[in-house]
Amino acid sequence: xxxxxxxxxxxxxxxxxxxxxxxxxxxxxxxxxxxxxxxxxxxxxxxxxxxxxxxxxxxxxxxxxxxxxxxxxxxxxxxxxxxxxxxxxxxxxxxxxxxxxxxxxxxxxxxxxxxxxxxxxxxxxxxxxxxxxxxxxxxxxxxxxxxxxxxxxxxxxxxxxxxxxxxxxxxxxxxxxx
Amino acid sequence: xxxxxxxxxxxxxxxxxxxxxxxxxxxxxxxxxxxxxxxxxxxxxxxxxxxxxxxxxxxxxxxxxxxxxxxxxxxxxxxxxxxxxxxxxxxxxxxxxxxxxxxxxxxxxxxxxxxxxxxxxxxxxxxxxxxxxxxxxxxxxxxxxxxxxxxxxxxxxxxxxxxxxxxxxxxxxxxxxxxxxxxxxxxxxxxxxxxxxxxxxxxxxxxxxxxxxxxxxxxxxxxxxxxxxxxxxxxxxxxxxxxxxxxxxxxxxxxxxxxxxxxxxxxxxxxxxxxxxxxxxxxxxxxxxxxxxxxxxxxxxxxxxxxxxxxxxxxxxxxxxxxxxxxxxxxxxxxxxxxxxxxxxxxxxxxxxxxxxxxxxxxxxxxxxxxxxxxxxxxxxxxxxxxxxxxxxxxxxxxxxxxxxxxxxxxxxxxxxxxxxxxxxxxxxxxxxxxxxxxxxxxxxxxxxxxxxxxxxxxxxxxxxxxxxxxxxxxxxxxxxxxxxxxxxxxxxxxxxxxxxxxxxxxxxxxxxxxxxxxxxxxxxxxxxxxxxxxxxxxxxxxx
Numbered sequence: 064x065x066x067x068x069x070x071x072x073x074x075x076x077x078x079x080x081x082x083x084x085x086x087x088x089x090x091x092x093x094x095x096x097x098x099x100x101x102x103x104x105x106x107x108x109x110x111x112x113x114x115x116x117x118x119x120x121x122x123x124x125x126x127x128x129x130x131x132x133x134x135x136x137x138x139x140x141x142x143x144x145x146x147x148x149x150x151x152x153x154x155x156x157x158x159x160x161x162x163x164x165x166x167x168x169x170x171x172x173x174x175x176x177x178x179x180x181x182x183x184x185x186x187x188x189x190x191x192x193x194x195x196x197x198x199x200x201x202x203x204x205x206x207x208x209x210x211x212x213x214x215x216x217x218x219x220x221x222x223x224x225x226x227x228x229x230x231x232x233x234x235x236x237x238x239x240x241x
Numbered sequence: 242x243x244x245x246x247x248x249x250x251x252x253x254x255x256x257x258x259x260x261x262x263x264x265x266x267x268x269x270x271x272x273x274x275x276x277x278x279x280x281x282x283x284x285x286x287x288x289x290x291x292x293x294x295x296x297x298x299x300x301x302x303x304x305x306x307x308x309x310x311x312x313x314x315x316x317x318x319x320x321x322x323x324x325x326x327x328x329x330x331x332x333x334x335x336x337x338x339x340x341x342x343x344x345x346x347x348x349x350x351x352x353x354x355x356x357x358x359x360x361x362x363x364x365x366x367x368x369x370x371x372x373x374x375x376x377x378x379x380x381x382x383x384x385x386x387x388x389x390x391x392x393x394x395x396x397x398x399x400x401x402x403x404x405x406x407x408x409x410x411x412x413x414x415x416x417x418x419x420x421x422x423x424x425x426x427x428x429x430x431x432x433x434x435x436x437x438x439x440x441x442x443x444x445x446x447x448x449x450x451x452x453x454x455x456x457x458x459x460x461x462x463x464x465x466x467x468x469x470x471x472x473x474x475x476x477x478x479x480x481x482x483x484x485x486x487x488x489x490x491x492x493x494x495x496x497x498x499x500x501x502x503x504x505x506x507x508x509x510x511x512x513x514x515x516x517x518x519x520x521x522x523x524x525x526x527x528x529x530x531x532x533x534x535x536x537x538x539x540x541x542x543x544x545x546x547x548x549x550x551x552x553x554x555x556x557x558x559x560x561x562x563x564x565x566x567x568x569x570x571x572x573x574x575x576x577x578x579x580x581x582x583x584x585x586x587x588x589x590x591x592x593x594x595x596x597x598x599x600x601x602x603x604x605x606x607x608x609x610x611x612x613x614x615x616x617x618x619x620x621x622x623x624x625x626x627x628x629x630x631x632x633x634x635x636x637x638x639x640x641x642x643x644x645x646x647x648x649x650x651x652x653x654x655x656x657x658x659x660x661x662x663x664x665x666x667x668x669x670x671x672x673x674x675x676x677x678x679x680x681x682x683x684x685x686x687x688x689x690x691x692x693x694x695x696x697x698x699x700x701x702x703x704x705x706x707x708x709x710x711x712x713x714x715x716x717x718x719x720x721x722x723x724x725x726x727x728x729x730x731x732x733x734x735x736x737x738x739x740x741x742x743x744x745x746x747x748x749x750x751x752x753x754x755x756x757x758x759x760x761x762x763x764x765x766x767x768x769x770x771x772x773x774x775x776x777x778x779x780x781x782x783x784x785x
Contacts, residue, residue: 148528165448167605206451209309
């Protein structure tokens, strides 16, 4: 049960937020998620998942909005967002390429696949091409070990990848852009 | 829902299935989906429509058919014909081969051999429904006897009797630790009455392991039923399943399963009109290996950073929100239903003296047949790698098998006649782990593998305690020195000393077991380290 005082405070907070984010429907979606979780502090990770889904990455504004709504210190929200690997505080590219570096993939040469892609895109793991087209990431294990080495191109898992195959795929993204 | 309705529902589903002469089962687990299983299923359905066989042929999606390396897999009842590497183009040929017409070999995919040791040596208990039922339909689970054991437990057994049954079965934790499950349940049950929780640990973080994922994707209701039975036994009315975010399909199917179970009142309040309430919620992780450690997992469910805390108090006394909490791994919970159904004596008759039942392994790496296998405890490593796995492709030689992921070690080829159980693997300096079995051939550098795991632990260390936070970095640097051929004999000594120090002084399982791959490779493959050592003034071999 929230007391009337906190509710008013909430409403006030919301109205100031609202002015700032009037243009942004994504905040509304986020607020619905927060409400659905009854403003519970233990739902922080779920809420950050949803926020990242709609914003693409966790911008500072989003983090402080969540902190305010859940009445948590910003340090804790920031701490959680930086602890977990899947939360990103930087915008990601139009396309995403995730190379699995699980043991089964590694034994079958996924490190060579990764090096080839890095060479092709001229970026390192965790970076996005300067034109914002492709983000290169690695995963610890996708559980697709039966078809190792695996690479995820824009969310679709591709198995039994050779360096050449993966490079061709990345090249097409770069060409499409042009 | 009462028992009568449950049985009636199962009968209706069986009758529905019996109406069709042929049932085409397409694997829709994540491995096969990556190999195009969704298109295969759609084209098979279209081909059935074209051939006008809707009345006699049913196409359905099922869970894992095990042979993941040869996906997409399709199996056809009643003759159990298994097709491998099926593509959408094969669909018309498969359908025309059904009608007993002249078997046109053109366009038919490779037929799998069900008699091959890969299948013949398996003993499905955890995976008994995998590949047989559609994981997205509760009716099919009920048709194979689902939720009857929950009814039996609620109506005819006291919580104490359930715990005794599990204890007598000899079931041990399948997350890798091997702690007796019955004892764990009894500890939570003994805690004073009040709010208690059951948590299913589905944060399968070991790279190269996908057993839990397959169970969740193939038979989610079994986990729900197992959790509800556990809840009844320990006096908990709330359960959480903590799943990795990397398993979106498992999450989707679990959500669906929970919704269906709620709809039929098999979860929720007063299940089967008893006084027992049980609700289950899903919590999704966000990519942290350390969250597989139980105290870190609890912190993560509470929405905090996944930092472990010292034990005691163990979660059984003070866990989630400081309430007594039972934490079991997916595979452990998947064993509960068959134990209750067949009895503890039956379960205890399988396996070895101290390790009962079966174990699911994800067989991967440099091996011909990759996929999921479930074998009785005590099966030898040789049977698993050479007979079932078919050895190394292109007639290479096997060097070792890595088990237990970043916390485990390797089993060199000379020890392949070792039966697989908790104790014998510990004796070899490795561990059962969650069930990843990665085969390495003669081209694999063991030092490089040790460094690979150390890199993993370095990245996944939560940073709370110094030995793990700083130790993993230093160990990684030392291993890199070896691989750059800059190391000396003094470095080898340092490597050993530091490994033991990190092992002895870290706070949680991650740090305690992080040096295991190094110690294990030093024990069996010290010559590989020696070869990389620069010729320095110190002569004389280092004995390990």
